Amino acid sequence: MTDTPLTHRRILRTAVPIVLANATVPILGAVDTGVVGQLGEAAPIGAVGIGAIILTAMYWVFGFLRMGTVGLTSQAVGAGDRAEVSALLTRVLMIGLAGGLAVIALQGPLFWGAFRVSPASDEVEGLARSYMQIRIWSAPAAIAIFGLTGWLIAQERTRAVMVLQLWMNGLNIVLDLWFVLGLGWGVEGVAWATFLAEVSGFALGLWLCRAAFRVPDWRDWARVFERAKLVTMMQVNRDILIRSLLLEAIFVSFLFLGSDFGDVTLAANQVLLQFLHITAYAMDGFAFTAEALVGQAYGARAVKRLRRAALLTSAWGLGINVVLALFFAAFGGMIVDLMADVPEVQAEARVFLPYMVVMPVAGVAAWMLDGIFIGATRGADMRNMMAVSFVAYVLAALALVPAFENHGLWLALLVSFVARGVTLGLRYPALERAAAA
Secondary structure (H helix, E strand, O other): OOOOOOOHHHHHHHHHHHHHHHOHHHHHHHHHHHHHHOOOOHHHHHHHHHHHHHHHHHHHHHHHHHHHHHHHHHHHHHOOOHHHHHHHHHHHHHHHHHHHHHHHHOHHHHHHHHHHHOOOOHHHHHHHHHHHHHHHHHHHHHHHHHHHHHHHHHOOOHHHHHHHHHHHHHHHHHHHHHHHHHOOOHHHHHHHHHHHHHHHHHHHHHHHOHHHHHOHHHHOHHHHOOHHHHHHHHHHHHHHHHHHHHHHHHHHHHHHHHHOOOHHHHHHHHHHHHHHHHHHHHHHHHHHHHHHHHHHHHHOOOHHHHHHHHHHHHHHHHHHHHHHHHHHHHHHHHHHHHHOOOHHHHHHHHHHOHHHHHHHHHHHHHHHHHHHHHHOOOHHHHHHHHHHHHHHHHHHHHHHHHHHOHHHHHHHHHHHHHHHHHHHHHHHHHHHHHHHO
């Protein structure tokens, strides 16, 4: 694999399946909302919404498992260490399953804390608890899938990732329709649909990785539990987790600060953030490709190959984001109207729509360098530069929000993207030096 030439065709072959798989995510969310919307009451819609957000936040804490696994596995592939590739699969499965069991064991205090932070009416909270108490039992599968996905991406097996995502999301949609509209199970039907989709998705993921289980390396326990490897894995995942928490803090504070400007502005900001989600879904394909190709080159100590992987994937990322910026400039107003049916929110969102034209291009360096640094397992650099970017965001918000209100808030978010791209760019030469060492 490391001897295969790095071409545009290879990049597209790896990236496009991720983009296609990501396209099913908003469709699933729409179906979840749509089927409970047919029940004729507001409470079920709110219950599924808040329940899904709480569980997603809990599982998101383990998102480091995908990113860390891509870097470590792709480097093992690049170094030609197939035994370590298999051992990594066992490690990530053990971590994922253990993490899921911990979430199940702690569900009582976790649910209690979540509803204290996001209070809801008694009816909504009761329905949300029913939903969550069913879905929580698939936590080991859902979290382990992070590791399986990272392991497959590291080997450029993104078609397998696409099959996995299409299966889970497609089955979830079919079962949603059957359980809720056909059998009348209501909110619990949505929960059972997701539970079965995640458990079956985990089983499919294991089958897609079946070649690793045909050789004994996956159960070479001395290698699996090798102290130095475990310490490295823990350090990489710790740094990525800290980086991700800081990034999440930026977006959470963005929403909280926006709420100070009234319900209409808050709603407009929420609509416009969907433009960033669309951009992220499109960028994932090329950022994930950078993770795999850079990691393989890093493991092989092939600096020129690493640089070519970084440049080619980044060029595609920039091209996609320019196209998205132009698309948002031309059709952003229409997209806003589709997302919000309230004239006041539509008008407010249009005021800040120009930021959606700037954001994709301004943020491309941050998105792509994240992928490059994940592939090289430079977690400490990602953590430190994210900390610098977080401080830049806070200072920009303190300086700009009082003077320019919501414009200042969007400018502060823009500053955080640019700061992350610039600071990671300044650290890139050190990444190449480390690969050459």
